[in-house]
Amino acid sequence: MNQTAPPIAPPPARRRPxxxxxxxVTIIVVALCVAAFFxxxxxxxxxxxxxxxQWIGQDAPDFMxxxxxxxxxxxxxxxxxxxxxxFGFTHCPNVCPTTLANLAAIRNGLPPRERDRxxxxxxxxxxxxxxxxxxxxxxxxxxxxxxxLTGSDDDIAxxxxxxxxxxxxxxxxxxxxxxxxxxxxxxxxxxxxPQGRYAVLYNNDKLTDHARMEQxxxxxxxxxx
Amino acid sequence: xxxxxxxxxxxxxVAMAGDAAPVKVLKPxxxxxxxxxxxxxxxxxxxxxxDTPLRLTGATTPLAGMAMPMITTHTIIQGVEAxxxxxxxxxxxxxxxxxxxKPGGNHLMLMNLTHHPKIGEQVTxxxxxxxxxxKLTVTMPALMDAVP
Numbered sequence: 565m566n567q568t569a570p571p572i573a574p575p576p577a578r579r580r581p582x583x584x585x586x587x588x589v590t591i592i593v594v595a596l597c598v599a600a601f602f603x604x605x606x607x608x609x610x611x612x613x614x615x616x617x618q619w620i621g622q623d624a625p626d627f628m629x630x631x632x633x634x635x636x637x638x639x640x641x642x643x644x645x646x647x648x649x650x651f652g653f654t655h656c657p658n659v660c661p662t663t664l665a666n667l668a669a670i671r672n673g674l675p676p677r678e679r680d681r682x683x684x685x686x687x688x689x690x691x692x693x694x695x696x697x698x699x700x701x702x703x704x705x706x707x708x709x710x711x712x713l714t715g716s717d718d719d720i721a722x723x724x725x726x727x728x729x730x731x732x733x734x735x736x737x738x739x740x741x742x743x744x745x746x747x748x749x750x751x752x753x754x755x756x757x758p759q760g761r762y763a764v765l766y767n768n769d770k771l772t773d774h775a776r777m778e779q780x781x782x783x784x785x786x787x788x789x
Numbered sequence: 790x791x792x793x794x795x796x797x798x799x800x801x802x803v804a805m806a807g808d809a810a811p812v813k814v815l816k817p818x819x820x821x822x823x824x825x826x827x828x829x830x831x832x833x834x835x836x837x838x839x840d841t842p843l844r845l846t847g848a849t850t851p852l853a854g855m856a857m858p859m860i861t862t863h864t865i866i867q868g869v870e871a872x873x874x875x876x877x878x879x880x881x882x883x884x885x886x887x888x889x890x891k892p893g894g895n896h897l898m899l900m901n902l903t904h905h906p907k908i909g910e911q912v913t914x915x916x917x918x919x920x921x922x923x924k925l926t927v928t929m930p931a932l933m934d935a936v937p
Contacts, residue, residue: 657828657899658861659872661820662892665934701825706933730869748864748873768872768893 613783616776617755617764624754624762625726629687629713632700637685637713640760645683646781647756651729653690653747654702654712659768660686663751664706666771671707673778678785681758687723688714689731689749727754727762757784810916810923811839812882817929819852819899820892821908830896831856831914832935833927834889837882843918844879845888847897850914854901861894874898879919892935906931 624639631637648667652660667684674682686703688694691714699712724731731749753771757763764780817833837843848856858880862873880895882888890896906912908931915926
């Protein structure tokens, strides 16, 4: 098929585009606002400190559980201290000892005055086996200052849920004992600041950098009232 | 070459046992655990100096009823990362490669402890490798945490 191409319109006469002043002004103002935002805005508590862990900064859900001496232990009673909290179980041979050994080393790395204001809570997700006595043997092996907490299944489930922790029991295909089970659990460390805020969340693998953990703790001890 | 290999073996505190596996063991240690615990774990870096892959299938030790290779599982459940562990038949060491057993990761789980070593106490583990039923006896300290 033969078709005649439509006549091509000549290009409009080009004019050097004029940059309206208002566009330039808008761009400058926006740029200044963005710069000011990054200069002035710091996530977290309003100070220019960058936390090693993930800043959460909300009220820490309170709870009351039973400690390793069989006595009630309430989180809100620890105001004024930095609380490092983790969920685990005493039959845990790999992840939990690693967590507790790291927490002990982090705490020991602080100057004595600050060390005394750092509490470690190990909350059992295996209350069936973790009696106060079992917890005492376990946590005080890492530091006599550590607290092991247990409670009823419901109490533990409620606390875990309020911190977004997860756990479930899993039967091991084991040649060792028929009733042998392990607990699959999240292994985050939750930092509660001296004001009782759930301030920072740490992934378990962050715990190996003791110096940076200590820096966060010292920062909160110094700035938190 | 062979002499330097033997020297390295000595350096890493490894004693040869019978038909020894071509493995160099670095920084081995057993986790010292509270007396109430029935299980512990052994950690080390295993370097395969041979030309074929090896499988670490387990170990025997006077410390425990059984030693089993374990992996740490990372599963996202309900948006949360949950850690678990799982017994495996073996952990592979690639030819001229390394297998790292470390806290919070792969490990040799020592089950049904018959003895709770004190911190600093030297203990022995005889590692089992396949193919060839090869063994390697390693002496290591019991520690609270890895030496940096």
